[in-house]
Amino acid sequence: MTGKHSSVQRRQTLKAYGFMTPALIIIILFTIIPIIGSLVLMFYDYSVLGQTKFVGLKNFVKAFHDRVFWISIKNSVIFVVVVPIIQILSILLAVLVNKKLPGIGIFRTLFYIPVVTSMVAVSIMWGFIFDTSGIINTALKEWKVISMPLGFLSDKNTAMICLMFITIWQGLGYYMMMYLAGLQGIPQELCEAATIDGANAVKVFTRIKLPMLKPYIWFCSLNSVISAIGVFDVVFVLTKGGPNDATMVINYYSYTKAFSDFQFGYAAAIGAVQAVVTTMLSIVVFVYGKRGGMTNNE
Template identity: 70%
Template sequence: MKVKTRQTIKAYLFMAPAIIMIVVFVFVPILDSLPLMFFDYSVLGKTKFIGFNNFIQAFCDSEFRISILNSVLFVAVVPVIQILSILLAILVNKKLRGIAIFRTLFYIPVITSMVAVSIMWGFLFDPSGLINTALLDAGLIKTPIGFLSDGKTAMLSIMFITIWQGLGYYMMLYLAGLQSVPKELEEASIVDGANSWQTLTKIKMPLLKPYIWFCSLNSIISAVGVFDVVYVLTKGGPDDATLVINYYSYVKAFSDFEFGYSAAIGAVQAVITSILSIVIFAYGKRGGGMTYSE
């Protein structure tokens, strides 16, 4: 047996446990849910085939339309988190004393459970929490702000928590990209008289395009599928201000026991995610995913 073949077999054996778990807990449930979208399936009633009625019901459902709009609106966090991550990566890429500690601190929220993060920010955003107390003591506000109870600020607060929690993850990816930039290119640009800004925009940013493409794609998928922070803090409220499609699908399945309708909502979510992903792929094909050498 060739060495390359043995290495390939070993690699698949190491991946086998993870692959088995993904197949059992991700792909099998997805395949099982596909027929459900065409049935009126409920544990409380009789199952019957209804064709596309679940989809018709969905687009006639005002709450479902609101959840779609909120999910698309949530995608607005993508450019914000990517820009901030790039700036942060540039900052921590500098050779400063103790910079490794700062990198670790920025990454801690990433490895912290989103449920724990949500609970923590729930205390901070509380009307009697630290943020309102600090603002009141500073005289910046006269009455506490209902960050999570006011429809005007609830979605923005959820977006902020998502950005805060994911910033370190994308920062590390961009940091890896910056550190892969050949030193020869930077030195050559300096010799040619380029300043730090020109080196960044003309050398480093073009080389970061594959990373930007990959991170943006991941970020969009995560934004459309946001669930845990909404579930923990707002339950889609107030007045459906934070009702996103993933949470609405959950409510229909496990609160209203309309599993067929929930499966149809999930299918629509998959289509929305695919459309947004195709846009990112199109950007990459036009040059967003090309390296500097290309």
Template identity: 60%
Template sequence: MENKLKKSLIAYLFILPAMIFLVIFVFYPIVASIPLAFYNYSVLGQSKYVGWANFTRALHDHVFWISVENSLLFVGVVPPLQVLSIILAILVNRKIRGISFFRALYYIPVVTSMVAVSITWGWIFDPQGLLNSFMISHGIFSKPISFLNDPRFALLSLMFITLWQGLGYYMMIYLAGLQSIPKELEESAYVDGATKTQVLFRITIPLLKPYIWLCTFMSVLSAVRVFDVVYVLTNGGPGNATMVTSLYSFQKAFTNFDFGYSSAIGLLVAILTTTLSILVFMYGGRKGGMSYY
């Protein structure tokens, strides 16, 4: 008993530095922002209690609803991202020479700063950039398209960038899931005459369901909270075509210094993400095997 207690104490000591960091820089700001949402906060003057006025203002704010719509549209990245990640994981789950190099190569975008990634893709999407030059030279486009300045393409371009960067991250999770599947199951299926397609859809994919729903949950949260790529490349423009909730809250706080209203927006977005999380967990628990965790 004493040995077990000692091991638990050592484990908590290892966790303690990270917990202190989270309490100071994550949990405390979240808790402190809740009462702020009920005030007309002034940095220099006196703050005034306004009750639910900030929330009422948000519900009647046209730009806020545009940002909510765009954030929800970003969730549209999730299905193709998960499908492509699974395909990529299956492709790199092979014992061939140099496969570790390709696994590392696909993972590089994940560990690369999103700011650097955004700037690079900004050059690619530029009217004089690589993509337009390639399309025009091959006769696909007749004239350059300003992807990031055209309301028709701006949001789709940002969604593509987030999809591209997230592939390697979810690929590694699915790769771990694939390698945890007992090989005996697949070998038995092949002995019984099953084809590779049948093994994939009747054995591999069903056993990956816990990983699929876990990754879906994480990617939904990431999609709703997207900020950096939008801030770097479009700052919510053109017009409000790419305005998302995280950026709108940031602008209200640090551009307009309307901290109370920004906190109210943050709380409303927190309710939205919590609702989406509950829905994913409920469905995943019933259909996706997330109860395994």
């Protein structure tokens, strides 16, 4: 019986690896190999047509003396401001849709549609809205609030705020669903017992629901930090890092150095710094979550 059981287990294991193989091949080809290649490339002055030279740490020295590089680092870190905003709004939204009301399923679906929509399509749509002849400027002029159209994406004081708003709008539904799953996993008996003991809705939320959402808050915050540091699509489509580098983020700066200036080694070095910044901020979130009991229901 033992031999037969082992044979069945081996077949099941081989079948499982068979199903995973196509995905693993794609991951290896388009993720693992490029990462390994970039780790080597960042120590070289790579040329597509000319001679490729080993330069050691010169690409990193160049980055640390590059004014735009530091601006891109600063803007990427600023983008992390969206993390607490999107988490708070998502929790409140999840509480709102966690009701048994007629049509609530449609309401949830409407909020989730931006999540499954391409960020490029979302960016183009908001580009039309923020345009000088877009809906917002047209409405403000009709209401006599302004006489000249506002350049939301062409003004260095508002461009970053607009991009952060678009990011929040697009990601809100994803985190809402995560928190909704957490809320629906909370035993209703606890909430009912607290209500019987005299607790109002606010106390039930702050004393029972919010503490039991801690693991979800930790996971969503960590995921959101990684996404914020790696923001690219919305910058690429709407501002190209402008105006005057006001929206230049590290991911887009690395892209421009690689595919506009053809400085592939330098771009790889910038990407390595981005990985370090992302890791450091992720560690901060991870350690804070551990200390705050985010990984359990303490």
